[in-house]
Every structure is written in structure tokens, then in C-alpha cells.
Amino acid sequence: MDCSALVEEGLDIHKGKEEERTELDEKEDRKQNNILRSSLCEESIWTRSISDLTVGMNKIPRKQRPVQATFYSGGQYASSLGETATSDREVKCWEAEGLSNMGPDQIQLGGEMQEGSMRVMVREGTEDCVTEREEQEGMEKERRDESSDMWKARDDRKARWRVQKRQRLKGSVEEENEKERLEMERDGRKRWTQRGSKEEDPQIAENGAEALLQVASIRNPTISRILLNSSSSSTSSSFNYSSVDSDEVFSDEEETTTKEQCITNKKACSWRTFLTMMQWSARRRSSWVQLAGHPGNFCPSEGGEVLKKYNAVESSCLQALMHDSLCRFVPQYYGVTSRGNERYMRLEDLLSGKSxxxxxxxxxxxRTYLEKDLSKVQHSASLRSDMYWKMVKVDPAAPTVEEHALRAVTKSRYLQWRDSLSSSSTLxxxxxxxxxxxxxxxxxxxxxxxxxxxxxxxxxxxxxxxxxxxxxxxxxxxxxxxxxxxxxxxxxxxxxxxxxxxxxxxxxxxxxxxxxxxxxxxxxxxxxxxxxxxxxxxxxxxxxxxxxxxxxxxxxxxxxxxxxxxCDCSTDTQHELQTHCVSVTKDVMQEISQSAPAFSARDTVLEEVFSCVHLEANGSRGASTTQTSI
Ligand SMILES: O=P(O)(O)O[C@H]1[C@H](O)[C@@H](OP(=O)(O)O)[C@H](OP(=O)(O)O)[C@@H](OP(=O)(O)O)[C@H]1O
Ligand SMILES: Nc1ncnc2c1ncn2[C@@H]1O[C@H](COP(=O)(O)OP(=O)(O)O)[C@@H](O)[C@H]1O
Known part of the structure; x- marks a missing residue:
């Protein structure tokens, strides 16, 4: 056989195969269209995997493609975590044309959606489908209601938790900035709903993880090490920054259907919750605290500074002190700034970087009163009823008969009384x-x-x-x-x-x-x-x-x-650090168990962290007394 004959035969074979494939494809197309038609008009709902759907959709002639497709997540993974808020999330209103170009990965909206458990409902305005459509619309409404109920329940839970937390701390911790919280909550929710349509920014996730490791290393090296190990072994970017306000956050890789994987994911979720709590905790415990002085005299600032209300006397002292031998004992003074109508002095935040x-x-x-204030008293003393009441509160017998009658004292009288009552006058x-x-x-x-x-x-x-x-x-x-x-x-x-x-x-x-x-x-x-x-x-x-x-x-x-x-200092310091590890872990765990009731403090991952730290503390000190019960 000559070459050209061979080529011809080869071409024939190839053509034959092509024809065969075209025939097969056409058959497949017909089959798909029949399925689709019958499902549109007879079944209306069918359950298939997303990849099947995509293949099927691509084969439907353009004019026959359904007008609208509505997707429901199975929600089974979410419910395995006991999180009501994540079940049956609804994502709707894709134009079918757009849908036909999507791969399965692109259709994953919420982290908890799974390919295998996706129920796809295709609708078309044929008369045969009206009843089913009504039924489905009913279902849709029900799901929407459920979803809004779940958000409501979640909000209620959060509100209850905040009240409990405040009661627990009895106002010793500075009040949360309500506006900021609400904004954050809104943001969190926005991010939550957007997550499906946008890919998570790996940079953000990385930064989040980094930030947490930083927090952890501030707290103690052991937790930091554990976090580090975990994050390196984790399949996904171990922390989703958006999880600050949402505990139910999963990355795409975590969306698996098997029970085993669900358990792993549950752990990862708790792990993330742990990290989130660490971050919450660190944020709440931001170093700034005004211990004494006039309330409202300070304003939070960034970059290691605090702003104190401008006072010409103090400002000129600080300026002079910046060039004095006392400079290294005084917070750095950066000058004056304005916030709204108020002027502030920019001071070094002495608590910056402290954990x-x-x-x-x-x-x-x-003495805590000025000489000039004393001489003022003799001439024109202004009476202060607030100081009288402060005095009475400490010692009802302190005011004189006259002061009792006036229900007021002078400022220098009050300050003198304070000095003599405390150690000021003597020490x-x-x-x-x-x-x-x-x-x-x-x-x-x-x-x-x-x-x-x-x-x-x-x-x-x-x-x-x-x-x-x-x-x-x-x-x-x-x-x-x-x-x-x-x-x-x-x-x-x-x-x-x-x-x-x-x-x-x-x-x-x-x-x-x-x-x-x-x-x-x-x-x-x-x-x-x-x-x-x-x-x-x-x-x-x-x-x-x-x-x-x-x-x-x-x-x-x-x-x-x-x-x-x-004992010598080095051993002592060692012990102090070990005790610190345990106490910090205890703090964090308590915080988690009290503030995030949806997640148990006995969760495996947390226990792992705790026992690790606990073991380490006990290891070098023998039988330690730091037994913690949660
Ligand atoms: O500590 P208690 O008992 O509450 O008394 C305070 C302090 O003495 C304040 O001094 P400091 O700022 O040194 O803490 C003083 O501020 P002055 O600095 O104005 O003296 C307050 O006076 P009034 O601000 O006038 O109330 C006075 O009520
Ligand atoms: N530079 C600073 N860095 C950190 N904390 C500060 C700084 N200055 C003041 N504080 C905090 O604010 C409190 C009151 O400061 P103070 O200057 O005495 O205020 P006031 O003039 O109102 O009496 C201090 O007890 C301290 O807790």
C-alpha cells in the first residue's frame, strides 16, 4: 500500500470516528434536551451535580436555555456544626446564560455549599409548571423567612452574649464603641454575603494569619508555636480575616462531603474560631487605659500616640522637658493637633506594644493644690457641691457643720482633705x-x-x-x-x-x-x-x-x-513565663466558652492547645499546681 493510500485510509478512519462522535454527540444532545424538556415540563426539579448541570447547560441550544435558575445549598455540612445560621442558604437569580459559562467552582457561593448536595431547580414559564412553580416559590419564601429568622436568632444570641459579658466584667473594661461594633457587624455580614461571588483575597487571609500569629506571640510563645504549626499544616489559609464577625467561615478546600472531612472541617472551623477569639480578645484588650485623671481628657490615636486635651501650661512644660535631662522619663511630645473643634497634645503612648x-x-x-489657689480661697472661694458629695461618700463626718449646711466645700479644702486622708501629706x-x-x-x-x-x-x-x-x-x-x-x-x-x-x-x-x-x-x-x-x-x-x-x-x-x-531569678522568671502560658490559655479558653456559646470550650483543638501549654508548664517544674478547670 502506498503512502497516499495509507493517508487516505487514515483520513477515512478519522472521518469515520469524527462522524461517529458527532452522531454520539447529537444523540447525547438529544438525550440532554429530552431530559431537560421533560424535567422542565414534567419533573421541574431534579437533583444533579453542578458539573453535570454545566455540561448539560452548554449543550442546550441557546433559545431553549431556561430563563432563570435558582440554587439551594444542601446545608448539610453547616448543620453538622450545629450552626443554624448557615443552613439552607439561598442564592438566586443567575441568568442562565451566565450560568452556562460557569464551572462548578464558580458556583460555590457560601463556603458551606457542596457540589454533591446542590439541588438545582430550573424554571420556565410553561403552563404545566405553574403549580410546581408556585410550590417552589412557596419553598423559596419559606427559606427566605427561615434565613431571616436565623439572622435574627443570631443577632439575639450576640446581644445576649454582650449583655452577659458586660455583666461579667462589671464595667471594669472600657465600654465598647457601639457604633464601631455595629459597623463591623454590618461589614462582616456584607463580607459574608459577598464571599461566594468573590474569591477570597489570599493576601488578606495571609495578613490575617500573620496578625494573629503576632497576637499569639505577644501573648506567649507556646500558643504562637502551636498556631504556627497548625497554620503550616492546614490545607487552607488558616485564618479568614472576615471571620471576625462570622464564626461560620470555610474556605473552598474545606467543602467536602464525607463525614471524615466534615469532622476535619469542624475542627478547622473551631480552630478558626479560636483564632478569631484571640483576635477579639487582643482587640478588646488594646493596651490603652486611662487610669486616673479627668474622664474625656484623652482621645484614642494611632501610631503609638495618645491625644490629650490641649492645655497651654502642660504643653509648654512638655516642650521644655523635651530638652531637659528628664526627657527620658517623660513621654515624647509631638506637638499639637486638632480633632473637630478640639485641640489635642500628641503624646507618646506609654502603653503601646504592651500586652x-x-x-x-x-x-x-x-500637696495637690497650688499656692495661688489657696490664696484665692481666702478672697473669692467658689463652692463645690460635687466635692462635698465626694467627701461625704468617703467619710460622712469629714465636712464641718457649716459645709454640711452649705452642702458644698471649696476646692482647696477638698484637695487638702484628700491629701491628709491619703499618704500625700505624710509620705x-x-x-x-x-x-x-x-x-x-x-x-x-x-x-x-x-x-x-x-x-x-x-x-x-x-x-x-x-x-x-x-x-x-x-x-x-x-x-x-x-x-x-x-x-x-x-x-x-x-x-x-x-x-x-x-x-x-x-x-x-x-x-x-x-x-x-x-x-x-x-x-x-x-x-x-x-x-x-x-x-x-x-x-x-x-x-x-x-x-x-x-x-x-x-x-x-x-x-x-x-x-x-x-529561688534565683532565672528559675523564677522561667516559672513566671510558664504560669503565664497557662493563665493566658485559660483566659482565652474561658473567653471562648463564655462568649461564643455555639462552640464548646471542650472542643478538641482547644483542648489540644491547652494540654500542650499545660504539659510544657508542668514538664520543667515537676508537679505543677496550675491545674485549670474550665
Ligand atoms: O481625685 P479626685 O478626688 O476626684 O479630685 C480631683 C483631682 O484632685 C484632680 O486633680 P488631678 O487632675 O491632678 O487628678 C482635680 O483636677 P485639677 O487638675 O483641675 O485640680 C479635680 O478638680 P476639678 O477638675 O476642679 O474637679 C479633683 O476633683
Ligand atoms: N502618655 C501616656 N501614655 C499612656 N497612658 C497615659 C499617658 N498619659 C496619661 N495616661 C493615662 O491617663 C491617666 C490620666 O493622665 P493625666 O495626665 O494624669 O490626666 P489628667 O490631666 O486628666 O489628670 C493616667 O493615669 C494614665 O493611665
């Missing part, structure tokens, strides 16, 4: 307030007066940790040195200024000078000693008297702490 900071505000000096400083690690704020130190009482408070504040007390002691000594060299200090009467003590579990304990609203240059450049008794006219404030007492208090507390913790 779970513990703070103590000590008001320095033997030259007083404790104004303490913020505990859990965010709880304690302000009831008005009658903490004696050296022993103050030392006890300092021991409680530092949890008797020698390392922290040592840091504080050396900072106080350094401050003393700097004050003695400071030109600013010599020439200023410093009234009502505070030392802000800050420590957390990671960084060194530190002390800062704040609040210069009542700090004035001395008359005609008079040099002050700051450690001699005040007599009217000498402008002495007793700042150094206070610093000396405070230093003795910390020394005393350190001695006491070392007696109680004779």
Missing part, C-alpha cells in the same frame, strides 16, 4: 489607681495612708515578683539622679503630677513622669529643693520627699518579695 499591662498611677508631692505621694493584668481598674486608695498599707499595695501590684520590683527600684534611683540634675525641676513647682508605673510580662518594668497641668515656673526663677516642708510662700512641693518614700516602699517590698521567693 496585658499592669499600671499604677502615683500622684507625687505633699509625699499617694496611689491614685491600679490597672490589673486582666484590665480591672482599682481606684479605691483614698484611705491608703501608712507606709505598711502602701507597701502591701505595691506588693499586690507587682504580684511580689522580685524582678519587677528590682526594675522599678533602679528606675526610681535613676529618676532621682536625673531630677537632681534637671534645670526644669529646680525651677518648677510640680503639683498634681504623677509617676506612671507600667509593667507587663515581656518587657522591663518602667516609670514615667506624666501630667504637668499644674506645673508652673517658680516666681522669679526661685530654685526649689523639693524635699523640705512646705510653708506658704516657699512654693515647695515635696516631690523629692515623695520619691524618697516611694523608693523605700519599693525597697521594702523587694525585700519582702525576695523572702517569699528565695
Amino acid at each position: 496585658f499591662p499592669v499600671i499604677m498611677d502615683c500622684k507625687m508631692g505633699v 509625699g505621694f499617694r496611689i491614685e489607681g491600679i490597672t490589673k493584668e486582666n484590665g480591672k481598674v482599682l481606684r479605691d486608695f483614698k484611705m491608703t495612708r501608712t507606709l505598711a498599707q502602701v507597701t502591701d499595695t505595691v506588693l499586690t501590684f507587682t504580684k511580689k515578683q522580685p524582678n519587677i520590683l528590682k526594675d522599678y527600684l533602679s528606675r526610681l534611683m535613676a529618676l532621682d539622679e536625673a531630677l537632681k540634675k534637671s534645670e526644669f525641676f529646680k525651677t518648677h513647682e510640680i503639683i498634681g503630677s504623677s509617676l506612671l508605673f507600667i509593667h507587663d510580662r515581656r518587657s522591663k518594668a518602667n516609670i514615667w513622669m506624666i501630667d504637668f497641668g499644674k506645673t508652673f515656673p517658680t516666681d522669679s526663677g526661685l530654685y526649689l529643693k523639693h524635699n523640705i516642708p512646705w510653708i506658704e510662700g516657699n512654693q515647695e512641693d515635696g516631690y523629692l520627699t515623695g520619691l524618697a518614700s516611694l523608693t523605700s516602699v519599693v525597697k521594702e517590698a523587694l525585700l519582702e518579695a525576695e523572702k517569699l521567693n528565695p
Whole structure:
């Protein structure tokens, strides 16, 4: 056989196959069209996989394609998680033409939709289909109602949870910004409904995961490590940023039908919930807290700054201090800014980067009133009924008969009374307030007066940790040195200024000078000693008297702490860190169990995290006492 014959034969065979295939295709087309026609007119609903549908749709001649297709998710995966809100989500109104060009992946709208469980309902306006269409419309309505009921139930659950949470924290944690929350909720919902039509931005997911790992590493290295391991082993981007407001978030890869995969996905979901809670927790525990001072005097800011209402006296002090030897003890001053009609001073946020900071505000000096205010009293004293009531609240016997009759006191009378009631007059400083690690704020130190009482408070504040007390002691000594060299200090009467003590579990304990609203240059450049008794006219404030007492208090507390913790510091620090791991995990787990009732705190993944940390803590310390019950 010559070549051309071979080629011809080959071509014939090929042609034959082509014809055969065309015939087959035509048969298949006819079959598909018949199925479709019969299903449109007789069955109206049929259950098929999305890929079948797509193939089928592509084969339907354009004019015969259905006008509209409505899809329902099976919702079976969602219900396996006990999440009512995710079942039977409805996605509707695709134009069939658009649909015909879609692959199965593109038709996955909600994360919980599954190809296998998709029920596809094709509708056409034929008379035969009217009853069924009505039925289906009824179903559709029912589903819509169900869906809106579910959102409502979800909102109710959230509202209940918030009320419980507030009650639990008894207002010790700053009030949530309601507007921001609502916006976030709206955003979350928007994202939730958009998720199907848009592919998740991998960058966002990655950033989210990164942010969480950061949060975790701030909290403790163990959790961070666990998160890291998990995220690397996870099939999907281990955290969906949009999940902040939605617990029911899954990535495409997680949409599987088998029971096993459902369990895995359930774990992943809980895992994500855990991460979300960590993020919530970190956000709620943002470091900023105003411990003392005038409410509303501060405004939140970004980039490691806080804004304090502008005060010309304080602003000029801060400017001067930026060029003084005290500079390293004072928050950085960045100048003035405006927000609306209000002017603010931009200050370094001393709590920035701190995780779970513990703070103590000590008001320095033997008096908290200005000399000029005292002389004002003798001439034109304005009476303050608010101060009278504050006085009565602490000690009903404190006001004089005359003050009782007036139901008012003068400001300097009140401030003098406060100084003498507390340790100000005697020790030259007083404790104004303490913020505990859990965010709880304690302000009831008005009658903490004696050296022993103050030392006890300092021991409680530092949890008797020698390392922290040592840091504080050396900072106080350094401050003393700097004050003695400071030109600013010599020439200023410093009234009502505070030392802000800050420590957390990671960084060194530190002390800062704040609040210069009542700090004035001395008359005609008079040099002050700051450690001699005040007599009217000498402008002495007793700042150094206070610093000396405070230093003795910390020394005393350190001695006491070392007696109680004779072990060397490195072991102690180790233990502290381990205990921290356990306590942080406990916090997070408690938060999850209390604030997200839909997810059990006993969930496998959480237990895994907890036991890991717990084991680690016990491992190097032998039988630990840190048994946690949740
Ligand atoms: O701490 P309590 O007992 O509530 O008393 C406060 C403090 O003494 C304030 O001083 P500081 O700002 O140093 O904390 C003082 O502000 P001044 O700075 O104006 O003196 C308040 O006066 P009024 O602001 O006038 O109420 C006074 O009511
Ligand atoms: N720079 C700062 N960084 C962090 N916290 C600060 C800073 N300045 C003040 N605070 C917080 O605000 C509280 C009140 O500050 P203060 O300056 O005394 O206000 P006021 O002038 O209203 O008395 C402090 O106890 C502290 O908790």
C-alpha cells in the first residue's frame, strides 16, 4: 500500500470516528434536551451535580436555555456544626446564560455549599409548571423567612452574649464603641454575603494569619508555636480575616462531603474560631487605659500616640522637658493637633506594644493644690457641691457643720482633705489607681495612708515578683539622679503630677513622669529643693520627699518579695513565663466558652492547645499546681 493510500485510509478512519462522535454527540444532545424538556415540563426539579448541570447547560441550544435558575445549598455540612445560621442558604437569580459559562467552582457561593448536595431547580414559564412553580416559590419564601429568622436568632444570641459579658466584667473594661461594633457587624455580614461571588483575597487571609500569629506571640510563645504549626499544616489559609464577625467561615478546600472531612472541617472551623477569639480578645484588650485623671481628657490615636486635651501650661512644660535631662522619663511630645473643634497634645503612648499591662498611677508631692489657689480661697472661694458629695461618700463626718449646711466645700479644702486622708501629706505621694493584668481598674486608695498599707499595695501590684520590683527600684534611683540634675525641676513647682508605673510580662518594668497641668515656673526663677516642708510662700512641693518614700516602699517590698521567693531569678522568671502560658490559655479558653456559646470550650483543638501549654508548664517544674478547670 502506498503512502497516499495509507493517508487516505487514515483520513477515512478519522472521518469515520469524527462522524461517529458527532452522531454520539447529537444523540447525547438529544438525550440532554429530552431530559431537560421533560424535567422542565414534567419533573421541574431534579437533583444533579453542578458539573453535570454545566455540561448539560452548554449543550442546550441557546433559545431553549431556561430563563432563570435558582440554587439551594444542601446545608448539610453547616448543620453538622450545629450552626443554624448557615443552613439552607439561598442564592438566586443567575441568568442562565451566565450560568452556562460557569464551572462548578464558580458556583460555590457560601463556603458551606457542596457540589454533591446542590439541588438545582430550573424554571420556565410553561403552563404545566405553574403549580410546581408556585410550590417552589412557596419553598423559596419559606427559606427566605427561615434565613431571616436565623439572622435574627443570631443577632439575639450576640446581644445576649454582650449583655452577659458586660455583666461579667462589671464595667471594669472600657465600654465598647457601639457604633464601631455595629459597623463591623454590618461589614462582616456584607463580607459574608459577598464571599461566594468573590474569591477570597489570599493576601488578606495571609495578613490575617500573620496578625494573629503576632497576637499569639505577644501573648506567649507556646500558643504562637502551636498556631504556627497548625497554620503550616492546614490545607487552607488558616485564618479568614472576615471571620471576625462570622464564626461560620470555610474556605473552598474545606467543602467536602464525607463525614471524615466534615469532622476535619469542624475542627478547622473551631480552630478558626479560636483564632478569631484571640483576635477579639487582643482587640478588646488594646493596651490603652486611662487610669486616673479627668474622664474625656484623652482621645484614642494611632501610631503609638495618645491625644490629650490641649492645655497651654502642660504643653509648654512638655516642650521644655523635651530638652531637659528628664526627657527620658517623660513621654515624647509631638506637638499639637486638632480633632473637630478640639485641640489635642500628641503624646507618646506609654502603653503601646504592651500586652496585658499592669499600671499604677502615683500622684507625687505633699500637696495637690497650688499656692495661688489657696490664696484665692481666702478672697473669692467658689463652692463645690460635687466635692462635698465626694467627701461625704468617703467619710460622712469629714465636712464641718457649716459645709454640711452649705452642702458644698471649696476646692482647696477638698484637695487638702484628700491629701491628709491619703499618704500625700505624710509620705509625699499617694496611689491614685491600679490597672490589673486582666484590665480591672482599682481606684479605691483614698484611705491608703501608712507606709505598711502602701507597701502591701505595691506588693499586690507587682504580684511580689522580685524582678519587677528590682526594675522599678533602679528606675526610681535613676529618676532621682536625673531630677537632681534637671534645670526644669529646680525651677518648677510640680503639683498634681504623677509617676506612671507600667509593667507587663515581656518587657522591663518602667516609670514615667506624666501630667504637668499644674506645673508652673517658680516666681522669679526661685530654685526649689523639693524635699523640705512646705510653708506658704516657699512654693515647695515635696516631690523629692515623695520619691524618697516611694523608693523605700519599693525597697521594702523587694525585700519582702525576695523572702517569699528565695529561688534565683532565672528559675523564677522561667516559672513566671510558664504560669503565664497557662493563665493566658485559660483566659482565652474561658473567653471562648463564655462568649461564643455555639462552640464548646471542650472542643478538641482547644483542648489540644491547652494540654500542650499545660504539659510544657508542668514538664520543667515537676508537679505543677496550675491545674485549670474550665
Ligand atoms: O481625685 P479626685 O478626688 O476626684 O479630685 C480631683 C483631682 O484632685 C484632680 O486633680 P488631678 O487632675 O491632678 O487628678 C482635680 O483636677 P485639677 O487638675 O483641675 O485640680 C479635680 O478638680 P476639678 O477638675 O476642679 O474637679 C479633683 O476633683
Ligand atoms: N502618655 C501616656 N501614655 C499612656 N497612658 C497615659 C499617658 N498619659 C496619661 N495616661 C493615662 O491617663 C491617666 C490620666 O493622665 P493625666 O495626665 O494624669 O490626666 P489628667 O490631666 O486628666 O489628670 C493616667 O493615669 C494614665 O493611665
